[in-house]
Amino acid sequence: MKIFIGADHRGFELKNKIAEILEKKGYQVVDMGTYKENPPCDYPKISYEVASKVVKSKSNRGILVCMTGIGHTIAANKIPGANAALCYNKEAALLSREHNNANILVLGAKFVFPDELFAIVDVWLSTKFAGGRHLRRVKQIRQIERDVCRKKR
Numbered sequence: 001m002k003i004f005i006g007a008d009h010r011g012f013e014l015k016n017k018i019a020e021i022l023e024k025k026g027y028q029v030v031d032m033g034t035y036k037e038n039p040p041c042d043y044p045k046i047s048y049e050v051a052s053k054v055v056k057s058k059s060n061r062g063i064l065v066c067m068t069g070i071g072h073t074i075a076a077n078k079i080p081g082a083n084a085a086l087c088y089n090k091e092a093a094l095l096s097r098e099h100n101n102a103n104i105l106v107l108g109a110k111f112v113f114p115d116e117l118f119a120i121v122d123v124w125l126s127t128k129f130a131g132g133r134h135l136r137r138v139k140q141i142r143q144i145e146r147d148v149c150r151k152k153r
Contacts (some may be wrong), residue, residue, distance in 0.1 A: 004062045006032035006050040008072075011065030011109045014117070018063060021118060027125075047075030047084075052104050053079035060143040061125065062104035069108035076104050080145045083138075088112055093120045097127035099134045119153075 002017045008013035019029045034041045054062040065071040071085040076084035084104035085096035096102035105124045
């Protein structure tokens, strides 16, 4: 599994910690930026870069970090095929994978407790999509994407 990871200046430190731990666990981590805490940067470009890479393969995953996670979630979900889920705890992370087949985990550096961080990432990476009724719903979301993209042409 290839994990594309990115953050703005407010998530820079947390992104680096996550990448380091994931690499030690044997994951292939691709850092999409930002590469320094200062000067402040704009998150949408990083959201776009991560989401664009994630959707190229079903085995790819992404992790985005900013102060709240809200901006990254909005921006990443503009990419067709991206299912970015903002998760502040383990249960949300588990359900985002199990029910929604989220391929991008978004974390808010201000709201994720340090002692829960790696448990959230671990459960998100290890949880499988349940399929069943959830697959039907994910397919409906994909249909909405196709319909909207067709209307824009």
